[in-house]
Amino acid sequence: MKLSIIAAAFSIVAVSGLAHAQETVATGTDAILAGPGITMGKAATMPLKYVEIKDTDLVTSKLVGVDIYNKQDENIGEISDIVVGDGKSVIGVVASVGGFLGLGTSYVVIDPASLALADDDGTWKAYVDTNKDDLSKAPKFDYDKINK
Numbered sequence: 479m480k481l482s483i484i485a486a487a488f489s490i491v492a493v494s495g496l497a498h499a500q501e502t503v504a505t506g507t508d509a510i511l512a513g514p515g516i517t518m519g520k521a522a523t524m525p526l527k528y529v530e531i532k533d534t535d536l537v538t539s540k541l542v543g544v545d546i547y548n549k550q551d552e553n554i555g556e557i558s559d560i561v562v563g564d565g566k567s568v569i570g571v572v573a574s575v576g577g578f579l580g581l582g583t584s585y586v587v588i589d590p591a592s593l594a595l596a597d598d599d600g601t602w603k604a605y606v607d608t609n610k611d612d613l614s615k616a617p618k619f620d621y622d623k624i625n626k
Contacts, residue, residue: 516565536595536602544595546573546604554610558585571604575613586616 517523532538538560546555555575563569570587577583594605606613 515567516562518556518565541571541603541604544602544604546593546606548605548609549607550609552610554606554608554613555586557604561587571622573613575610575616584614585619585621586613587619 490496518520541557541560545553546557548554555569555573558574560568561570561572561574568590571584571590571593573588574583575586592606596603596605
């Protein structure tokens with residue numbers, strides 16, 4: 479009797495594992511909720527899953543290089559990088575400000591919640607509520623000081 483109960487319990491676990499392995503593909507924003515995020519290390523901690531990207535989703539390669547404007551529609555910087563915190567979500571947008579042809583450029587990290595993105599006739603633009611002078615005075619970000 480005990481053996482049949484153990485066998486039945488094992489069968490339930492095995493079947494639920496198979497059902498879990500046949501999960502559907504997570505899409506768009508739902509993909510963020512589908513897992514714990516990127517694992518730091520040399521071994522993945524979860525089975526391989528796939529994500530389906532929607533037309534409304536953005537990839538970072540489309541954001542890097544996007545010009546940043548203020549409410550007066552003045553170009554005050556450019557998106558240089560995206561910061562992913564703890565492998566889970568975007569926690570910052572690195573903006574390059576000031577400089578000319580790469581000389582004298584400084585970087586600041588903007589909270590993503592204070593940034594708006596818009597497709598302006600096929601060209602992506604970012605908008606913030608500040609001016610070029612205040613953005614230039616913001617705390618600087620130094621790429622050389624982060625772990626490589």
